[in-house]
Amino acid sequence: MKLSKPAEIFDRDVEWAELVRFATDERPGATLGVVSGRRRQGKTLLLYELARATDGFYFGATEATPAESLRRLGEALGRHTDAPGPLRLEDWSGAVDALLALGRRRPVTVVIDEFPYLARSSRDLPSIIQHALTPGRVERTESRTRLLLCGSALSFMGGLLAGSAPLRGRAGLELPVPPLDYRAAATFWGIEDPALAARVFAIVGGTPAYRREYVQDDVPDGPDDFDDWVMRAVLNPARPLFREARYLLAEDPDLRDPALYHSVLSAVAEGNGTRGGIAGYIGRKATDLQHPLTVLEDAGLLIREPDPLRSGRSRYRIAEPLITFYQAVMRPSWTALEQRRGADVWRRSNRRYSSAVLGPAFEEIVRQWALRFATPETFGGVVAEASAAVLSDPSTRTSLELDLVAFGEPPFGDGPRPLLAIGEVKWGRTLGRPELDRLGRARGLLAARPGLDVRNARLLLASAAGFTDELRHEARQRPDAVLVDPSRLYSGD
Template sequence: MWWQVTQLAKPKGIFDRELEWAELARFAADDRPGATLGVVSGRRRQGKTLLLYELARASGGFYFGATEATATESLRRLGEALGAYTGAPGPVQLADWSAAVDALLALGRERRVTVVIDEFPYLVRAARDLPSIIQHALTPGRPERTESRTRLLLCGSALSFMGGLLAGSAPLRGRAGLELPVQPLDYRAAATFWGIEDPSLAIKVFAIVGGTPAYRREYVQDDAPTGPDDFDGWVVRTVLNPARPLFREARYLLAEDPDLRDVALYHSVLAAVAEGNASRGGIAGYIGRKATDLQHPLTVLEDAGLLLREPDPLRSGRSSYRITEPLITFYQAIMRPAWTALEQRRGADVWRRSQRRYLSAVLGPRFEDIVRQWAIRFADPDVFGGIVAEASAAILTDPSSRTSHEMDLVALGEPPLGDGPRPLLAIGEVKWGRRLGVPDLDRLRRVRGLLLRRPGVDAAGARLLLASAEGFTDDLRRTAAELSDTVLVDVARLYAN
């Protein structure tokens, strides 16, 4: 594959991230004349700094990590770093940010140089015109750009800010040759990273900490469950332990984004979603606001990467919301309602009382999401009779009986090139704590029958998927073995190659 061939070998200390490293290495190795710009974004704790620091080191480049400081102090720190990098007898004197950007471009006059500015939003907070200054510096035809081969990478964790850096009429729109998001590890990579081989245990851990690499090391002091019997103990001594950094992390995730000003409102919105209120109306009812008042907070949470809006593929104009960060779901559902008791170190009691809530509000929904990820990313196309382009939950309304049918999985294929319905590859039932049987398969058959008459989708070849962590009845297994349109997925299959 193309991403396996790069001029810079990925350091052994970086887990996974082959695609991200390959993109960064290709950008840094671009030998064309002229300075170029790249933007790297992602929530905190995903390993962006490690990636960029190692890239700068491997390529002999320059790395500067910004901090919260005044413009004057930031310029002084940058000048000191430039002086040390170039071997100058002292700090480089930078009169203003225009001079600073030109000094960074000047590093690439003699050779191709990777220049990393980490935590770029801190600099812009002190110097609002910095993006415009960079835009001007990268103006086509300007000698400072054309005579340089600086590969300038701007990195930041404030997703709402970084997302707007290249959008719409932003100054840097059209200037970047690389726009790289660094996402959390997927559920399979996370299991490997945590060293967990038991599939059920891996899902339970992922449902709490997700795929954020930092939560494996510093935040729990390398404490991982030793096996299925150690899971409850691990939760109490790490996630619910006030002495561990992970205990307050979900709160800090909201406090760190500068666009999340009304923190109480955003916590309430997230709590509503964690309680199963996925629609805008449901969220509004939970927090006591009008649905029309939620446009701004929902948009801000989406821009911050904490909330995801998923259109319902079967109901035009309808959508549902889900929390993207598992730790926030766990905090809102389990920790926030019992915060005082947790601070009093009664984590074991809280956890014992929270089992039913954990299964329904945390583990069950995350298991559904994992099955949808599997359908899109890991399942063989032959399983569904085609490549799954989208997978989501959906609600089908039967107008004749005025009943609604909830589906945990609706897998759609690629849109047709011309006019015509979109192929519906599969519908599914996903349950964590219940064995599935023939009645569940019969229900899916009835729903598929309704979909055959529905315009907009072609359900003629739709497979029927049943996924369960508890397994399946013998009758269902025998029935499925005789049918080509039925797919059974247990936890082992989700991790099988």
């Protein structure tokens, strides 16, 4: 069955198609799906519209005792089935069987939103669902309920199907709902100027709710309005976006030491991406950071990226742009911002915004462009991995930071892996011939490394400030030189 995506849902074509496929499966037997993603990404809208389109059942859980949750679920089931009154649910075993009974005659979508609220107050609930979905059990085999469990607590949702968890092996759908990519975000915000889109994305990222509910569709009216927009929409204590970064940490129950986690995130926002750098910034031993780093990773707030050129080395970056902005710009001046001195704070913070927020965000946009939007002709192959890296130069005992290292698909057998490109990315600096020569030297160093095929590696230079005439002339003569500006990132390949 094909169900048209409701007009209220922007983008999300892949997610909608997967949900429709799962919900309309005609095969006998109840099935389970798990939907996860950080808050404000539109999961609830997706699932509510799916339940409505399929004449299914939607239940949004709240923080409550098990008795209250069962009572609310019974009331919702009574209304859905047109019963003369609420269904009396004695326990969760009976409740799950009542949900399976909804699908006795046809496939029925059953959505339990904010499932972690229920599971935290009734810790045996995942095991009860596992038992209810036991192969051969009559309540399962005679049902075609398509049960979808949804939650925003990523650490909890990630553990539902992991390792020895009760529901491992039971789910037929495991669907993450990520933030919009930078191109989709620009379209969603209605921003056509590429440089302006990048500046806005560096603050709010691809979270849909930040445009609608959090700034009430207040969009910068061109590049000249950007500074005023930051002051009225982000640094304004009367707007919900002002405290959102704090709430993102407070909402996750696994983040039990907020001071420590804020310090770790602040260290990363200041450019300390290695474990040693983070430890030095917050005054802890590197060995003491295993737990907080793991918790922040599981919560979807930190991303650990292995360095492809240095075995065993990794760097961390913050997953949510708004948190980076908060840590770099807002947190150091929180009292002044609460006193409505946002204009002074923003004037003093422009340089920090450019270096700690916009620069790293622009680098990540370039890496995402290489992975998702650049054609194979641009790099001489399909980019399978793109990240930052540090290259050691043994002759000078120095290190070269590469903003982009793009690899092709791993070869079959034991052949060398193709290196498709290395690159330098700068937001506010005009790039010229010296930067191209620097990349050429780096490529020469990589050519001496075993296991890499650098013969066709491109030298990529990306800048929002432009390129010198000399560099543009050189790039026209050299097929291995790739110049990328914001216009190409947002509309070209």
